[in-house]
Amino acid sequence: MANSGDIEPAGVKLLIDATLKNFKEDYNRSAKDPDAGIYPHGKKWPTMALEAGYSESYEVLIDYTDLVLQGTQGRIGLVIVVKIEPLAPGETEIQNGFVQVYEYDQMLNRSVKRGRRKRLYPPPSNRSQLPEIHMEPSSPK
Template sequence: MTPAELSQMLLCDEYLIIDISPPGFTKLEPFIGGRSYTYRPKISQLRVKMNTQIHGTVSSWAAELVAEGEKAGAWERKDLSIISEGRLIGFAAQYSGITKVLDCAIFPRGRYWPTVVFEFGYCEPYEDLKEDVKLLLEGSAGKISKVVIIKIMPLTTGQKELQTGFVEIWHLIKGKATKDGDRKNLFPIPKSHKTQKLMMTLYDILRNQYNNRSNKSWKKDRVVALPFDPLRGYLKEATWRYLIQKNVIENDGDESPSSSEDENKETTSEDENEESTSEDSGGSG
């Protein structure tokens, strides 16, 4: 495969699985551009996704977590970095040799490994997201505290608003990637949406930099909470821009619907802990 052929493929699809040898990957990696990807040399497989407007929302939500901690006095803003499309190598055991470019991650100052990783799936199937969770948690031997999956089911013909989506948090238990609590609905929006929060301890976020980066009055197990509603707002805005770029809707006046409507209008009476889709139906698009 030539760089031109790869570039053409990447323009056609938002999520691709490509068979490519390790020497071929080394040659072509510089041409992948601004995309998240995973390369597994043992099976000669590259999985790459285009970071669309919708994918970009994860960075905004991660920034909310850092801002919440700063506002509460847990840390200083300069001590945490939010990095999108950061390249990770150095995975251990069965994951050795894999290259992973992250969607978004939080890095405390002074660490090679991130502590919290956000992986976003739109066209990417849920099963592929789970494979990346295993890579990140097990392959880092627990150096990464949490991986947050945000899975949105792709819009179908005629749909102009997100219909189904959920959030899962994963961590490492006895050497195995394990889901931390229940799956939480994003869409349809549950009546309990105002109480939905992602909860992480100060130690989850800072790890071995706790003594260097934290406010000394904060204990390791004190919790920083990240509400879900801001993510819904970011997703609604991004979906509007995404549909304009896809020529599904017209850009009339350059004003999104959410600028004049309630961003998180309740659309269902289901409880927040009720799964929006079954475990095996994360979907692809």
């Protein structure tokens, strides 16, 4: 984005290899190392986080998502979850993977799915056949 001129590099920072602490309420004794986070200059917490899992189950990734969204009470407002299914014996290529977006809903005071899952693997043979991504209004997970 910086190379294309869409953002000024000084305005956004990437969080990698950092541990988040001081979560709220039920999560106050927790700590989390998100796979990545993006935060605007001057903000203490990232506004968006990425959780990618290969060996972790989808349920564990959702637990991480709840910690990050609900434990910050919306200071981190969006988590992108990427789940890649581990290879089975004899497999050499990824067979299944998807992405799902979660956000913090201020009215419900919890994390909710945003839109539908987007299949990453297996990709279509013709990339032009990829469906468009349509973000839907929030719905409870």
